[in-house]
Amino acid sequence: MSTESFPFVLSTAFSSTLSGGNPAATVFIGDAKPSDETLGVIALNFTQPMITYISSPLPSTDNNTAVFDVRWFTPVGKEVPLCGHGTIAAAGAIWSSPGMVSDDVDTLEFHAVSGAMLKVHKGDGRWYEIRLPAGSVEPVSEAEWAHVAGLVSQAMGKEVHVKFIGKGGKGFEHMVLIELEPEDDLEGCVVDNSALRTTGFYINIITTGSPKNEASGARFVSRMFAPLRILGGEDHVCGSAHCVLTPYWSRKLGIASSGEIKARQVSPRGGDLKVSWHQDEETVGLKGELRLLGRGELFV
Template sequence: MAKKLVKYCVVDAFTDTAFKGNPAAVCLLEEEKDDKWLQSVAAEFNLSETCYLIPLNEPTNTNPRFGLRWFTPVDEVDLCGHATLAAAHFLFSYGLVKTDTIEFSTRSGILTAKRVPEPKASNSQDDCPTGYSIELDFPVVQVAEANFNDVLAISKSLNGASVVEINETSKGDHFILLPSGEAVVECQPQIDLIQNCPGRGMIITGPAPQGSGFDFYSRFFCPKFGINEDPVCGSAHCALAPYWRKKLGKCDFVALAASPRGGVVKLHLDDEKQRVFLRGKAVAVMEGSLLV
């Protein structure tokens, strides 16, 4: 029997530079695949996320809608920002949708991605925009004080970093405040110790240095899901936005994901609707077909 081809693209999200930001594999399916196959392909890519798109035929819908699922190398997850950005970039850049808004049906409900034209450079002679960014509409992830009070254990897992606060997200991640953004950058995570900590993963964050152009820095570690460090975790910013809203008294942020690859996330928090709007760029770095 002839093998079918599944088109895929590897996209670096939350960056406009190849080999920076957070890579995700995007696979476009013509039909549903079983979970074992989906997980096996994700393990083969061995990126922090592999996501799967399948078109949904809903003629009453104004915007195109796709089913979207996200897999780490070891498990399926409920929410992923960078792979959703990568999926939207794939659909927009390959001309697979004709609108500026896409809807995704996911385990976290209906999520939207909007193409937002970038203003042209001030010295440009061209009337056309220079490009676009993508804005994602995601649910807020709540942050609350943690029951886990072992500051020493958390500090050891971060190679002795000074811990200011220990909180926990509604997704089960530790949410750790460090004294500064520089401390976030310099942190040397002890992955084995983080893996033995209770909870799912660990977000660390700190205030950005004055004059840096950022509001806060962050990093995310999740070895239990096969991700020692997620280079730019979009969903972590759904918790970071409401937390820094209380700290800084504002709703708009520019955040640096301070992993070695680095990435930039622009955020707007809608307090009333309890939604976070994440904006970033993406660049495709590899494409091909899977034989199935």
């Protein structure tokens, strides 16, 4: 029986430290066409929060842009249509692999199975910027408010002060955003995220304005829970959650279009982002650092 081998890179996005950010594995499958089942099994073996599969470079009409096909799989072997941190991790893996792209390339273009096209731009040092679709939220009904607010208080082990609950608009219907008061101490709470399994949404974003003791300069903080979709129930740093967080807080804070805001996800690992809402383009810009952790060869 013949054995294929694929190089891989491990890294963590939205942090410069080993203990921070959101880890991901990037696997370079070249021109091979592994079955969906095989890709899922590989993801199960890596047990990283996200596994990103990258093709060989595709034709490009721009000498400064390299183009790749991309697919994302969760550690339970399920494919997802979009992953911000997995894409930034893949970009760092490509730029750190000698000979993968020419020195002139400062933009990577990724084409997903879903039809989405993502671009990552190389910034200063280890900072990278990705553009994602912007999402909106609309207030939930009174009945939904009571239901979700009760579950959030249950998850956080105390009665919390809910300021707003909104469900995602077109393309983000699976998300709910809950704003609490900074005094509810989102970072310090030990959250029983299993209580959020029945909110009616599989991505539950809890956010507050910047606490008084926030040292990073972030204007808002957040945590994201998806107990029905991810191992452990909490995403360390979620790029796609900021597709709705960024427009929401830009409006609240009176930030002009394309204005940059510092944000922090206050999960136990934690991560720092610079975010911007580009209203005319209906996109959100996410900037984050990347820390490489290791590389190796996978045998299939």
